[in-house]
Amino acid sequence: MTEAQETHEPRWLTDEQQRAWRELVALTTRLPAALDTQLQRDAKLTHFEYFVLAVLSEAPKRRLQLSVLATAANASLSRLSHVITKMEKAGWVRRKAIVGARGSFAVLTAAGHAKVAEAAPGHVETVQALVFDGLDDDQVRELIALGKTMVTQLDSAIAEGTGKA
Structure with missing residues (x-):
């Protein structure tokens, strides 16, 4: 424990x-599971795999x-690399070297x-049923604004070391 924490x-x-x-917490736990x-059930994919595709x-x-x-998939490079390897084996993705760069x-x-x-x-029908069917247009705009604000705060706090071991 640091002196500041004490x-x-x-x-x-x-x-x-x-x-x-x-x-x-209820939303972030239950929505990904659903x-x-x-x-x-329908496509033999995880939500993360679907999102990457x-x-x-x-x-x-x-x-x-x-x-x-x-970055676009909100994942670490190691998590993405693991999933890309799995998708390569399924024939859905291939890796291609970047000429002249790492x-x-x-x-x-x-x-x-x-x-x-x-x-x-x-998937889109499920998203509509789970999220958007219960919201009006103003609430969707509020959700966009809240999501942007919260992700910006999250990224900033992580960059500053909050939540890191």
Whole structure:
């Protein structure tokens, strides 16, 4: 324990912050599980695998540098690399060296594009049912603003060392 931690009282959550925190925990725990359940059942994919395929399908030439893809997929490079290896074995993605530079591209194959195209309708319907059917247009805009603010705060705090071992 640092000297600052020993001499300062924790910044306890207010009652309202505690209620908001518990709702956020419920959302961040239950939504990924529900998305994984649907995608595993219908497409034999995890939500993360689907998301990586979807990001690649939308990229120019259906390829992205692995470090860029990791950022876009909200993942560490090591987590992404593990999933890309699994997808290579399935024939959905291939790695391509970057000429004259370190690193490589992840390139979506025709089979990978077919896989994401097959999974997309069920996934989008699930997202609509789980999230957007209960929100009006103003709430969707609020969700965008809250999400951006919270991700910016999260990234800033992580960069400063909060939450790191």
